Amino acid sequence: MEHTPGPDDPRVRERAYQLWEQEGRPDDRHLDHWAQAVRDIEEEDRRNGGGPRVTGPDAGLAVPDDAAARNQREAAQHLGQSALPSDG
Numbered sequence: 001m002e003h004t005p006g007p008d009d010p011r012v013r014e015r016a017y018q019l020w021e022q023e024g025r026p027d028d029r030h031l032d033h034w035a036q037a038v039r040d041i042e043e044e045d046r047r048n049g050g051g052p053r054v055t056g057p058d059a060g061l062a063v064p065d066d067a068a069a070r071n072q073r074e075a076a077q078h079l080g081q082s083a084l085p086s087d088g
Contacts, residue, residue: 012037 015037016030023029 009041011041015040 012034016033019033019036020026020029023033
């Protein structure tokens with residue numbers, strides 16, 4: 001399955017910001033920068049085998065930033081915590 005960068009993809013946001021700064025922070029080019037950032041990230045993903053390239057200390061830990069995923073993560077954390085014996 002090919003990854004398509006969405007509007008909440010932090011890589012797109014960061015790349016669009018970099019493009020904006022490189023062009024001298026113009027007021028009227030945000031849509032162009034965003035579209036170019038999406039193209040850049042899609043090309044990067046294609047070169048990396050279809051998914052986002054993750055490096056650094058959190059490599060391999062892809063944590064979605066959408067509400068449903070957050071709810072699932074919080075529920076899993078809650079269940080994990082409630083399974084621990086109490087200190088009292």
